[in-house]
Amino acid sequence: MWLFAVISANANQVHKWSHQTCKENGCIVTFLQKIRLLQTPYHHAVHHTNPKNVRYCPITNFVNPLLDRLNLWSGIEWILARVIGLHRQPDTSLPNNGTAPAWLLLLRVQVAKQHAK
Template identity: 35%
Template structure:
């Protein structure tokens, strides 16, 4: 079945509306406010921690947080591509529709502004971010590491859609291409694997580091049917759009 942009009902397209711009702007503002609070707490406790702790704690939290962000980006991408309806109230147009639309028009993400590209990730991160800051006070090395890890993991999630957008940009600035070539962030050649039929692999879009491993183990393919049975009654039946199968 060939797909066109009309395959997704525009009645449910909230992107670009005044309401969504307010949601994106407020979500991003609150996200950065609590990221600052969490980072401040980590800094203050790190400064008072035993000498040498920062030499391993922050780098380890950074690496593990970034890898976790890559995995979560892939898992969410997999779910949004394969499970749930674009008609599901709020969640469908805000989180599912952009992924389905992306397979119809991969360059659409490059035409969205900074708020529209990154606002939804800020919104979905807030419960974890606020919960960590409020309910997990820093009292020792373990809680200090956890706070740093969560803060860096969620900052990686924040950057994910921006990296994804740059991977589709036809002519990104030279400094972005140089970073992409290092493999530190998602690159266009790597991400092209996902946009090759049957569109069922290389879902991770932060750095893409985990894509080869997940492709070899077929983890997402193995999870698809069990998750579909559990989530479809809640999220609705997947629309067949742009190569995304029911």
């Protein structure tokens, strides 16, 4: 139980590890990912694919399938919308979904210019 409390308190760090390589994470974190106690990069990558509405729990591979099957996240969104009027914001990283921030548009122009050279 104490291990769960420590990991939960450091969820942002666990999330960061799911974006790093085995070498960056070191042998202990990599081992915990291999036994799936900590979320693996492969499992977490699904969260970053469109439409980005699953696998919100960044800690372990075990919890997300259950929470997704229960539609927990969409249920929470529904409650927030009904109770306090809070609605999901458009994800501007998805095509045709809201207006992209100015810095992103500038970055895309810079990248296009570099590729044109």
